Amino acid sequence: MFGASIDSLPDPEDSEYPAKAAVVLTGLRKLEAALAQAASRSRVTPTVIVSLAEVRNAYDALMVQAANGPGATLGQQMYLARRNARLSVQETANGAGLRADLLEAVEAEQELSGDEASKVKELIGALAR
Template identity: 45%
Template sequence: MEDGEIDDGIARAGAAVAARRRNLGISQRELARQKVITAPALIHFEKGRSWPRERTRHTLEQFLQWPAGTIARIRAGGEAPPETLARPRPGGAATETPAPPRGSDGAVLVVDALKLAMDRFDTAIDDLPEESSPDFPGRASTILADLLKLEALAARAMRHSQGSPAEVVKSLGHIRGRYDDLMLKAAARPDATLGQRLYAVRRRANLGAGEAAAVGGFPAELVESAEAGEVLSAENAARVESLIDALAGP
């Protein structure tokens, strides 16, 4: 795309990002201050003139409380997620899921909230039936989906908290550890989902989502969508199956 040329797909994704950003009360300056994306780059993106890198899009999605790969799907013609996580009030700022508070007191509140959430997750995971139980897949999938959301919030808290308190970092590590253990248990079942099998095989190969996607020759968003349990088209499901076969091979 030539400099200054507007791409319809990028413009659609950029407009959706701008609308969601305003709904959450997040300014362009705030995203620049948090080193997510520079103000000029964001302006160009929201106007459809440039496409952010994958890592930038992923971080943007975390700030916007969107599932991984949402921005790319909107560019491809998909719909933006419904505004269920935040509702604007007359002043324009969000009344729900605000940015984690800053400062020492705010950091303590963030840590306490993460600990409370993880205590509940630990209890739910410990209360799961044996992996061989027919009830295990459904209950595990629900916990895994919620752990992904909590991981995104913890990562966002780490970025917002001054000095990234060690307890926030530890909480993020604990969340990822529980997610990893549970995903591998779910993947060991004969009825494991496509995403669970993909996660297990790429973990055995010591590959990140982007690296595994490179092997398959498709965007990292497809790996993230599959592992998050999203419904894939028949074509994309076949591409993921081929990747699993390639990574599992000798």
């Protein structure tokens, strides 16, 4: 289902791409959370693990593509900077003196205060060096 949604996205250079990609990414985050919860149970099947891996791979690929586009959101940029630095959300938050839930909110495209957005932009710049 998400494969078809990803395939139907406009070209990453299209001005509508960031918003449309964000919708698919939201769905992938929800599916990943459900599969991760299922995978944490004691009697998980290989199908669940394979599905979780596929969703995480699709999410990662779409976030990277979106973050490299001209209309990349702050959350997409943060994800890519953190990914390129090979840091978890918690490691990034600890190193930057920010809350992990704030970085998770950024990557989930939730609204930030002006001060929080400034700190995240500084962090992205620091990680990009």
